[in-house]
Amino acid sequence: MVPDNCPELRPELSWLGHEGLGEPAVLGRLREDEGTWVQVSLLHFVPTREANGHRLGCQASFPNTTLQFEGYASLDVKYPPVIVEMNSSVEAIEGSHVSLLCGADSNPPPLLTWMRDGTVLREAVAESLLLELEEVTPAEDGVYACLAENAYGQDNRTVGLSVMYAPWKPTVNGTMVAVEGEMVSTLCSTQSNPDPILTIFKEKQILATVIYESELQLELPAVSPEDDGEYWCVAENQYGQRATAFNLSVEFAPVLLLESHCAAARDTVQCLCVVKSNPEPSVAFELPSRNVTVNESEREFVYSERSGLVLTSILTLRGQAQAPPRVICTARNLYGAKSLELPFQGAHRLMWAKIGPVGAVVAFAILIAIVCYITQTRRKKNVTESPSFSAGDSPPVLFSSDFRISGAPEKYESERRLGSERRLLGLRGEPPELDLSYSHSDLGKRPTKDSYTLTEELAEYAEIRVK
Structure with missing residues (x-):
């Protein structure tokens, strides 16, 4: 103007x-x-x-x-707020520090508010507002909203915070006790970010598994005693692993195992009744020939020990090794009863138990003597039949101390007397040389060829030498 x-x-x-x-x-x-x-x-x-x-x-x-x-x-232009600065989606590892920023443009300046699930976390009249989260936890995972408003209007935006963490310890819900033949269903669940790999296994054998799911269902259509035992549910992702053990108890009627038997030791008979069952059975031993039944309450005769689902009961009978009685084992629980006549094992042990230690030594000595006799008999037979002592086609030479050479009786007799006198008198001089044809008989035995040949095994024979 x-x-x-x-x-x-x-x-x-x-x-x-x-x-x-x-x-x-x-x-x-x-x-x-x-x-x-x-x-x-x-x-x-x-x-x-x-x-x-x-x-x-x-x-x-x-x-x-x-x-x-x-x-x-x-110019003073009044206008409603517009959010012009804010984080995009945020990922953070559990325990880390997180900052969320919200900035708005308005005239007059806006009232900025940070909210989560309808709860105000922080607010102020300012162009920008920072929300600080120290050591975030999985509970802080979620969607955060920033609200900006003044007298002329309002604006709001949201940001998602994803807290990454290892799986929580899995929880298991379902059947923990079942009767043989029933169906069993067990649910294993956990929580993690990202979703885990869930696995259920028993004794290192994988029974069920699922990838990137928070729940896993295990179904056994008809359980058997082999399904009884400890199971593990394992959850894992890149941030860690957690596991939970649970037990499935399968109840069934008693089963008598093949290890059940009786055996003798010295003057005692021990009978083992090995039973697999759940719940634990009551075991009784019956001796039909004596009309006697012994159970676990009689500690003097019966000892019982349980390992897992297997119960071993031992009946001890003293002074029964000579004539062990028949023994029947009966196991019973609320699902049924089973009986078995226990086989007697180790008949040779029973024989040694009867003859005793002294009798065993005597029997062993007799056995050695029989073996030695048979061995010597066979050796003598082999020596007698050896070809080195056969005369061949000529008749055997017979020796006699009265044998005389035909045609020269005087010479032979003279020589015989001379040899006898030398042996008896021990003459040192040489005998006169006699012009005689004669035979000399050596009555000595051949020397042994080795140190293992017995004297009795040498054959007696005569050696004819012609000079």
């Missing part, structure tokens, strides 16, 4: 800094105000949030002069 009272010097009006206001419209007019004329210039435009704080000026100049006047004003 510029006074205009001098017709020869009328002002010219213009606007400065309106270029960023879109397409403004300028209107001019004269207005009389209390006897004074005023020239008015009107600038019309639609304000935007970007124009807030814009500096706008008006200029008045007079033609043919150097006179020029300017005036300025800053």
Whole structure:
């Protein structure tokens, strides 16, 4: 607005800094105000949030002069908030530090509020607001919202926080006790981020598994005693592994195992009754020939020991090794009863138990003597039949101390007497040389050829030497 009272010097009006206001419209007019004329210039435009704080000026100049006047004003554009800065989806490992930022543009400044599940976590009148989370936990996983508002309106945005963590210890729900033949269903569940690999196994054998699921169902259509035992449910992902053990108890009627038997030791008979059952059975030993039944309550005769599902009961009978009785074992629980006549094992042990240690030594000595006799008999037979002692086609040579050589009885007799005298008297001189043809008989035995040949095994024979 510029006074205009001098017709020869009328002002010219213009606007400065309106270029960023879109397409403004300028209107001019004269207005009389209390006897004074005023020239008015009107600038019309639609304000935007970007124009807030814009500096706008008006200029008045007079033609043919150097006179020029300017005036300025800053635009104050009011507008509702707009959130212009915020985190995208955030992933964080359990225990780490997380910062969430929310920034808004508005005039006047907005009230910023951080919320989660309808709960206000932090708020302030500011252009931006930071939410700090120290050592995040899985409980802080979720969606966070930022709300910005003023008198002219409001705006809001959300951000997801994903807390990564190892699986929690799995929980197991389902049948823990079942009767043989029943169906068993067991559910194993856990929680983790990301979802885990779930596995159920028994004795290192995998029974069921699922990938990236938080639940796993194990179904056994008809359980048997072999299904009884300890099972493990294992959950794992890249951040860790957790496991839970659970037991399935299968109840069934008694089963008598093949290890059940009786055996003798010295003057005692021991009978083992080995039973597999669940629940634990009562065991009784029956001796039908004596009309006697012995159970576990008689500790003097029966000893019982349980290992898992197997119960071993031992019946001890003293002084029964000579004639062991028949023994029947009966096992019973609420699902049924089984009986078995216990076989007697180790008949040879029973024989040794009867003859005793002294009898065993005597029997062993007799056995050795029989073996030696048979061995010597066979050796003598082999020596007698040896070819080195056969005469071949000629008749055997018979030796007699009265044998005389035909045609020279005197010479032989003389030589015989001379040899006898030398042996008896021990003469040192040489006998006179006799011109005789004779035979000399050596009655000595052949020397043994080795140290293993017995003297009795040498054959007696005569060796004829011709000189």
